Amino acid sequence: MTEQLHIVGGGMAGSEAAWQAANAGIPVLIHEMRPKVGTFAHRTGSLAEMVCSNSFRSDDSEQNAVGLLHWEMRAAGGLIMEMADAHRLPAGGALAVDRDPFAEAVTARLRAHPNVTVVDEEITALPESGHWIIATGPLTGSALAQAIAEEAGQDSLAFFDAIAPIVHADTIDMSKAWRQSRYDKGETEDERTAYINCPMDRDTYEAFIDALLAAEKTEFKPGEAGSSHKPTPYFDGCLPIEVMAERGRETLRHGPMKPVGLTNPHQPDVKAHAVVQLRRDNALGTLYNIVGFQTKMKYGAQKSVFAMIPGLQNARFARLGGIHRNTFINSPTLLDDAMRLRSRPHIRFAGQITGVEGYVESAAMGLLAGCMAAAEIRGDTLPPVPQTTAMGALVTHITGGADAKTFQPMNVNFGLFPPVDAKGGRRGRQVRYKMYTDRAKADWQGWLGVRQAAE
Template sequence: MQTKRVTVIGGGLAGSEAAWRLAEGGVEVELIEMKPARRSPAHVLDGLAELVCSNSLRSDNPHNAVGLLHEELRRLGSVVLAAADATRVPAGDALAVDRERFSALVTARLEAHPRIRLRREEATRLPDPPDLALVATGPLTGDALAAEIAALAGGRLHFYDAIAPIVAGDSIDRTIAYARSRYGKGSGEDYLNLPLDEAQYRAFVAALLAGGKVTPHAFEEARYFEGCLPIEVMAERGPDVLAYGPMKPVGLEDPRTGRRPFAVVQLRREDVAGTAWNLVGFQTRLTWPEQRRIFRAYLPGLANAEFVRLGQIHRNTFLEAPRVLAPDLSARARPHLFFAGQITGVEGYVESAACGHLAARAILDRLAGRDFSPPAAATAMGALHGHLTGAAHPPGYDYQPTNVVFALFPELLGRHRGKVARKEAHVARARKEIEPWLTPSP
């Protein structure tokens, strides 16, 4: 190897996963994390791998694309998936965690690794060659570093994202809320549901539309990820959009009446004890006073809600990866720099960790003097790599952040009748084709 030292900037999910994979591959890693010296408005913990928007890593069912990604990362020795499994809280077939215990466990494992040195300071400039560096500063990259990355990318770097509120469990009216997972998945106690009749739903939507919102600065353009739209933006698209989206009541019949409400607000537990609950899909740019007023007044069961955390809007930085990055996730303009995580245009906790793993494997290949060998396109890891390189998209595609979905996978051969059969075929093919990539080349 030409060197055995790599700098990783950013201790989020991608940076933590990459640092672990590099260290396990025999590389001395200097991991730079700005907290607690400086933190973004969305961060509250001092630890690494902080989960900001939600405590859920989404479906753990391998017949869902993200569940298959979970499986592949576990088989690859992911530190993020190991920590998630160790700090899991009930959430049906979703992999949800106690976010404080999760962050603490990832932090402890990386701090204890003999080849990882953690530096608690803000990186304000990109490292110079020849030493290799991985930038995994995520959607909340500091202004100084973001300016350097923008210059490297030669274009715009950001849109906006929003996070959902959390309420205290003992402030929820349990005479109104009922416990039920959609279609009875899980233990039945993983979610609480607030039922709304049609009149209540219409009143809530009207209040949402009229409520005061956080306004971006005049020089900023709000560009939202379609999979994480603020609820008021969804409501602006039509009066019934929320009822068919995050407030969809299908599979959530009230066991006390046997009937399906017109709409439902789902609350997902934040910890095993159920002391805090996340309003599922309720990411918002309402001002904090308006959140308190509207949610208490118009959502049944939350009249006396105590908010552990209120929703907020924040900048989300990402590169046009197919144009700016080479297939090994290094910058075309500055090949000693690699990028990983949400800054590359992947969306989601698990996708960010997977991207960190991909970049780390690419760096190990570079250090060994060989070309990067990506995972097969038919695997979840390979499909994500196909998104980053553009190979999974048609010509002229407008590059946007995305979660891993089966639409990114190569077309299946043969006939497969029905959605279930197609998913089973995707999974069977992926499990076979990930095998050669499980053991890194020496």
């Protein structure tokens, strides 16, 4: 009888790991503490619940590293990408999904799989034997997090992650706002009008920045960000807007509020000084999230500050923003190249707890962990994933490519890949990125062929 694989955590990584192993013929038991044990950010007991943005970011597999990662996961029969595609929302060149139907579909597929069992229970200690994948994500339960820290012989690493607010669409004043994707990007009218844009002139922007800086913020406990004792850092890819504003008054204009590629049909001859964008958050188009507006402002402050945004002066919020502590391990020190805990090789780690950042990256590491665990249980050995692929670049980074002393969460990017030889300005960069993706696709298909032969 084939040995069972235990997966702790049913988020993006745990769900994908379970799917890959189950399809390889391995019986899988998913241990998910929700809904019995809730978290600050989760609302449901569904697997693969999206708690922050509803975007998987760029879907361009020829010029973008995360788009390439999408391609690799699709080629591997990934459940997360299949369900994301099935519940896709218009978002220009990005892959945005209808979050609740997406999570419900992932849950239904896994619960219906003959090789998968889901149990609602919290795992509070590291297992002594068996085959395990820990994919508990950024909100690992305190008891398990403590057990991991004790095993590692060091304090847990952590950073702060923030959540953007969601607005009811029918409360947005469209006499001030308009629908348009940046640079009219998209193949269909739906995609070209996927975003709602709220313009600001210079005076409104300056007053908005003043209000952000003065707003009442969430207070942190000792040892957390903003305190004097061992401050916990923010992840640069998900900074609260008020932290960005503290870095300079123009920072937001060059970040989530950049006005480029947009024309206000209400005033086509007037160039906005800054633009706040909202992206559809559900298929009905009744909810929109404010893009890049993660925040640690208190709820009352959020309502008053966001009411300063033209078009949102009477907006009603389905969810206000928030901030939570996001735990991850020092993977270059603790994990081997097969994602196993060096001190307990029967335990693998996957997902955001390993120090990758983002839904797609987390699911990708779950995919690899599931494949590796399934092969190990069968008695097979998979070759290393080529570092020239997006999967390989990520797993190499977290299991030894990064400097352990300065290790921080990382999104996939071409800087993690072995370089290619292409030179020459903007055109040269486009050629170079295409060389990266062409090489990656060929090498990933080769690796998948070896995996399939082993199965």
